[in-house]
Structure formats: C-alpha cells, structure tokens
Amino acid sequence: MGAARIPVIMTRPSGSNERFVGQMPDALRRRLQVIHSPLIEITRCDANLALGDGDAVIFTSSNGVRFAPEGQGRRAYCLGEATTRAAADAGWQSLFMGETARNLIKALLAQPPDVTIWHLSGVHVRGNISEELCRAGIDAHRVALYDQRKIALSDAALAQLTTPEPVIVPIFSPRTAAQFAENCPGTATPCLIALSAAVAEPLAILPAARLEIAPAPTAQAMIQALEKLVSRISLG
Known part of the structure; x- marks a missing residue:
C-alpha cells in the first residue's frame, strides 16, 4: 500500500488554484490530497x-x-x-x-x-x-x-485543519494571508508556505508547525518549496 497523501489547502481564487496544481510534477500531485478553498473571489x-x-x-x-x-x-x-x-x-x-x-x-x-x-x-x-x-x-x-472579495474557508478546509495530521497551506498574497490568519481555527498548526516575506508577515501570529518562505516570488519556487516540505513531512 502506498503512503497516505498529504492534504494541501489551495487558497487562491478559482482558476488560479487549478493552474497552480496543473504546474506541479505528476509525482508531486500523486502525493497530495488537494482541497480547493479560495479565500478571494475575483x-x-x-x-x-x-x-x-x-x-x-x-x-x-x-x-x-x-x-x-x-x-x-x-x-x-x-x-x-x-x-x-x-x-x-x-x-x-x-x-x-x-x-x-x-x-x-x-x-x-x-x-x-x-x-x-x-x-x-x-x-x-x-x-x-x-x-x-x-x-x-x-x-x-x-x-x-x-x-x-474575501470569502471564508470551506467546510472541507476547516475540517482538515482541525485534524491532528499535517496539512500544507501555500499562500500567495498578503491579503490572502490576512484572511487565512483570521479564519484559521485556533487549535490548528498548519505547515505554511508563503510566496514572500510580505506574505509571511500576517501569518506570523499563527501557531504554525512550519512557516516557509519561497526562495523567489514565482509559482515554480512555490512548487519547489512544496516538494521539499512534502519530503520532510513524509520522513517524519
């Protein structure tokens, strides 16, 4: 039996989420349980x-x-x-x-x-x-x-965040970061990946298990950071 897939909550607007997931290598996608929960509506x-x-x-x-x-x-x-x-x-x-x-x-x-x-x-x-x-x-x-326009985390995302298992949340903008920080359950300890230091700033108030900053403000750098985090979680 293969390893359990790691949940990842995608918070970008509808369409942007799907494009980002589509850019991931197949091997990475197979290791993830993708939960779409846009926090911004365009x-x-x-x-x-x-x-x-x-x-x-x-x-x-x-x-x-x-x-x-x-x-x-x-x-x-x-x-x-x-x-x-x-x-x-x-x-x-x-x-x-x-x-x-x-x-x-x-x-x-x-x-x-x-x-x-x-x-x-x-x-x-x-x-x-x-x-x-x-x-x-x-x-x-x-x-x-x-x-x-800001929208709330989905029921599926909230349910995942309240479980004890690791969950990854990539965040791409300061506005989305602030919305996630406001909506995230107080007991949650997500693994966060921020596009930049400015994006990471609103997330600093959360009791995150990890808060990583991508090495460059690009989708490919976010994917690289995600791959590294998935490997760390898999290794325990």
Whole structure:
C-alpha cells in the first residue's frame, strides 16, 4: 500500500488554484490530497477606462489581463512570467518587467515611456506604482478593473485543519494571508508556505508547525518549496 497523501489547502481564487496544481510534477500531485478553498473571489468592477490607441498598460496580475480590453498590439509592461504570457495571448505586445513591483518600477524609470500608461489592477494593491511613476514625470494612472472579495474557508478546509495530521497551506498574497490568519481555527498548526516575506508577515501570529518562505516570488519556487516540505513531512 502506498503512503497516505498529504492534504494541501489551495487558497487562491478559482482558476488560479487549478493552474497552480496543473504546474506541479505528476509525482508531486500523486502525493497530495488537494482541497480547493479560495479565500478571494475575483469580480469585475465598473471602470471608466479611456485607453487610447497609442497608450500602454501595466499588468501586475493575470486578472488585470482577464478584465482588460484586447491588446490590439499595444504595449503591456507585465509583472511575472504568467502575466506576460496571458497578455501576449490577449493581443498585447507584452514585456516581462521582473517578478516584483520594485523591479518593474526600476525598469520603467531607467527607460521612461513617452506615452500614457494605465496600471490596470484590482481594487486592493500593495503600494501605488502609478503614483511613483508620476512623481518621476511619467504620465501614469491606475484604474481598478476587478475587486478581490474575501470569502471564508470551506467546510472541507476547516475540517482538515482541525485534524491532528499535517496539512500544507501555500499562500500567495498578503491579503490572502490576512484572511487565512483570521479564519484559521485556533487549535490548528498548519505547515505554511508563503510566496514572500510580505506574505509571511500576517501569518506570523499563527501557531504554525512550519512557516516557509519561497526562495523567489514565482509559482515554480512555490512548487519547489512544496516538494521539499512534502519530503520532510513524509520522513517524519
């Protein structure tokens, strides 16, 4: 008989969870009992976007691409490889600008665009990219195309968290981290993997069995951290 599968609670929005699981190696997926429990629901906003033919955009997540108009060959400065691919698929001239907002800002300040730029984001963002660009003389604006509404942990996730067996919870954003910390049962001791130090910060209040931070803010780095944690748990 094979080893028991290790429960992993996926907290990303619907669609993002499935894409992340689909990126895992088959050998890793076979070792996991995946429980989908999105803590954020993505919904469209009523937005007034006056995007000109010669304007450019900033995408800091694939959700921005999802709710944006078709690219029609216009430039898109993108954060992360997945967002860059999504923008290209939607007809944008997508340019990869690094994995963090600081990387993106630094690159744009090094070669300031001579067109109007629109940061097509969610309602909730960390920092304000467009404000920083404006202070440097770049014509930049932010328009929220979608909202990130908090939702509670599912019954299946709560039930798993209250068992004595190990359970892994990868967390990908500070907002999701705060929502998980608020919803997690007080007796639970999950094994947490955070995308970054900023994501780990709201989780520090929890009596976690482990709190790991991925070596880079990417899906592949999260998968590597997950593989290592699964091996540690399996070894006891």
